[in-house]
Amino acid sequence: xxxxKNHPDAETLAAQALGRIDRETGAVVPAIHSATTFAxxxxxxxxxxxxxxxxxxxxxxxxxEIIAMLDGGVGAKLFGSGMxxxxxxxxxxxxxxxxxxxxxxxxxxxxxxxxxxxxxxxxLDFYDQSNPETLKECVKPGETALVWVETxxxxxxxxxxxxxxxEVAHRAGAILGVDSTCAPAPTTxxxxxxxxxxMHSATKYLNGHSDLTAGALVSAKDDARWxxxxxxxxxxxxxxxxxxxxxxxxxxxxxxxRFARQSETALTIARHFEGHAKVAGVLYPGLESHPxxxxxxxQMTGGFGGMLSILVDxxxxxxxxxxxRTNVFVPATSLGGVESLIEHRRSIESPESTVPANxxxxxxxxxxxxxxxxxxxxxxGL
Numbered sequence: 001x002x003x004x005k006n007h008p009d010a011e012t013l014a015a016q017a018l019g020r021i022d023r024e025t026g027a028v029v030p031a032i033h034s035a036t037t038f039a040x041x042x043x044x045x046x047x048x049x050x051x052x053x054x055x056x057x058x059x060x061x062x063x064x065e066i067i068a069m070l071d072g073g074v075g076a077k078l079f080g081s082g083m084x085x086x087x088x089x090x091x092x093x094x095x096x097x098x099x100x101x102x103x104x105x106x107x108x109x110x111x112x113x114x115x116x117x118x119x120x121x122x123x124l125d126f127y128d129q130s131n132p133e134t135l136k137e138c139v140k141p142g143e144t145a146l147v148w149v150e151t152x153x154x155x156x157x158x159x160x161x162x163x164x165x166x167e168v169a170h171r172a173g174a175i176l177g178v179d180s181t182c183a184p185a186p187t188t189x190x191x192x193x194x195x196x197x198x199m200h201s202a203t204k205y206l207n208g209h210s211d212l213t214a215g216a217l218v219s220a221k222d223d224a225r226w227x228x229x230x231x232x233x234x235x236x237x238x239x240x241x242x243x244x245x246x247x248x249x250x251x252x253x254x255x256x257x258r259f260a261r262q263s264e265t266a267l268t269i270a271r272h273f274e275g276h277a278k279v280a281g282v283l284y285p286g287l288e289s290h291p292x293x294x295x296x297x298x299q300m301t302g303g304f305g306g307m308l309s310i311l312v313d314x315x316x317x318x319x320x321x322x323x324x325r326t327n328v329f330v331p332a333t334s335l336g337g338v339e340s341l342i343e344h345r346r347s348i349e350s351p352e353s354t355v356p357a358n359x360x361x362x363x364x365x366x367x368x369x370x371x372x373x374x375x376x377x378x379x380x381g382l
Contacts, residue, residue: 010069010070010185010186010256011186011256013066013069014066014069014070014252014253014255014256015253015254015256016253017030017062017066017249017252017253018062018065018066018069020062029250030059030062030246030249031059032059032242032243032246033057033058033059033242034059034241034242034243035053035057035242036052036053036057037051037052037053038050038051038052053239053241053242054234054237054239055234055239056239057239057242057245058242059242059243059245059246059249060078060239060240060241060242060245062245062249063078063240063245063246063248063249063252064076064077064078064216066249066252067200067202067206067216067218067252068218070184070185070252070255071180071185071189071190071191071198071218072185072189072191072192073191073198073218073219073220074219074220074221074222074226075218075219075222075226076216076217076218076219077216077217077229077230077233078202078214078215078216078239078240078245078248079214079215079216079217079233079238079239079240080213080214080215080238080239080240080241081201081203081213081214081215082106082109082181082199082200082201082202082203082204082214082215083108083109083112083201083215084215084238085199085200085201085215085216085217086109086112086179086199086215087112088217088229088232088233088236088238089146089177089197089199089217089229090112090113090116090122090146091228091232092225092228092229092232093121093122093145093146094145095121095122096120096121096122096123097122097123097143097144097145097146098122098123098124098125098140098143098144098145099113099116099122099123099124099125099144099145099146099147099148100124100125100126100127100135100138100139100144100146100147100148101113101124101125101126101127101148102126102127102128102129102148102149102150102153102158102160103126103127103128103129103354104129104153104154104155104156104158104354104355105129105148105150105153105154105179106150106154106179106181106201107349107350107353109150109179110350110352111350111352113148114352123143125138126138129149129150129151129153129156129158129160130156130158130291130292132160132161132164132165132168135147135160135165135168136168139168139169139172139174140172141171141172141173142172142173143172144169144172144173144174145173145174145175146174146175146177147165147168147169147172147174147175147176147177148177148178148179149162149165149176149177149178149179149195150178150179150181151178151179151180151183151188151299152182152183152285152292152296152305152307154181154182154307154361155283155307155309155345155355155359155361156283156309156355156359157182157283157284157285157290157292157307157308157309158291158292159285159290159291159292159293159295159296159299159300160292160295161295161299162176162178162188162190162193162194162195162299163193163194163299165178165194165195166193166194166195166196167194170194175196175197175225176194176195176196176197177195177196177197177198177199178190178195178197178198178199179199179200179201180198180199180200181199181200181201181204181205181336182204182205182305182307182335182336183299183300183305184200184205184206184255184259185255186255186256186259186260186302186303187259187263187300187301187302187303187304187305188299188300188301188302191218191220193299195220196219196220196221197217197218197219197220197225198217198218199215199216199217199218200215200216200218201214201215202214202215202216202248203215203334203336204334204335204336204337205255205258205259205306205335205336206248206251206252206255206336207247207248207251207252207336208251208254208255208258208336208337208338209247209250209251209337209338210334210337210338210339211247212244212247212248212251213244214240214244214245214248217229256302258338258366259302259303259305259306260302260303261366262303262305262306262336262364262365262366263286263302263303263304263305263306264303264369265306265364265366265367265369265372266284266286266304266305266306266307266308266362266364267284267286267287267304268369268373269308269362269364269369269372269373269376270282270284270286270287270308271287272373273310273373273376274287274289276380277313278312278313278380278381279310279311279312279313279380280311280312280313280358281310281311282308282309282310282311283308283309283310283311283359284304284307284308284309285300285304285305286303286304286305306335306336306363306364306365307335307361307362307363307364308362308364309345309359309360309361309362310359310360310362310376311356311358311359311360312358312359312360312380313358314358315357315358316346316357316358318358319344319346319357319358319359319360320344320347322342322360322376322379322380323342323343323344323360323379325378325379326342326375326376326379327375327378328340328367328371328372328374328375329341329342329362329372329375329376329379330342331343333348334363335361335363336363337363337365338365338366339365339366339367340362340363340364340365340367340372341362341363341365342360342361342362342363343360343361343362343363344359344360344361345359345360345361346359
């Protein structure tokens with residue numbers, strides 16, 4: 001006989017939005033609270049826990065509770081974009097501290113770090129995300145304040161061992177921040193592996209419908225840094241709006257089933273094109289040939305994700321032609337939505353980009369795997 005469970009699984013809690021059935025109406029879909037200010041009672045005390053939406057609001061708080069639950073953090077903070085979340089974290093750094101980040105990462109975040117270095121606000125070194133030894137070499141004990149990890153790394157999908165990175169960071173007296181946008185909670189739990197802060201571009205998998213822009217930070221500890229992040233968001237006004245928070249709640253209710261399907265299809269596509277006559281290489285951590293597969297298999301317990309890249313057997317122009325000749329894949333930026341996207345990354349990244357000129361980044365949606373494979377075949381065949 002199976003023993004009764006004390007707590008629902010995260011998948012159940014996400015699907016039911018933490019079980020917030022409206023007690024007045026019985027509605028099973030959470031309400032949208034779009035109010036910007038909140039009333040006081042006869043004694044001039046706040047009626048509820050919110051005072052002004054720049055500080056906090058009911059629908060935003062509900063979405064934050066779901067994200068904190070998913071990542072196993074003490075709390076979550078929502079922002080107007082992933083970059084707003086990332087910059088809020090960097091605002092907590094003392095002037096002149098040392099930061100280490102991967103050579104390949106979300107290029108806008110990397111541009112922001114370069115900007116801070118150019119202004120003399122931080123010291124900055126980049127490590128080779130495909131080689132953990134270079135991380136150890138970059139960290140400066142007593143000087144490094146933040147070690148930044150993005151895994152899998154966009155758009156080469158190199159995999160970093162989070163537990164190892166946490167050990168390196170903490171030994172040096174630094175905190176470990178992890179961009180887990182492409183490996184959300186259904187597959188990776190960075191905080192349980194030693195990370196201090198997790199960031200998501202909630203625009204992507206958490207929302208999953210390409211209809212809102214949002215970012216999130218999740219903390220392992222309710223400490224001074226976490227309080228400072230809340231203060232920074234309040235002072236800068238970077239909080240998410242009520243309607244966008246409601247859309248995010250809607251998206252997270254299907255997160256687990258979407259991510260599982262996208263991971264399954266991405267692996268099918270990766271295996272099909274590995275060794276293809278017109279493809280020089282396939283970058284996907286789910287392939288046994290991927291250098292980071294062993295770490296990914298241990299770390300990504302719920303699938304390898306819906307992101308992969310193919311290296312076209314050709315140059316910049318050849319890859320660009322493929323990206324413009326698909327019929328099912330949409331040539332567009334972003335990722336994690338229900339529609340499949342294809343993007344020639346070198347065309348849009350900054351001048352410092354090291355992304356190969358023949359790389360096409362693919363975000364797998366919910367279409368038929370057969371249709372997606374056939375579409376790539378015809379685009380490569382032209």
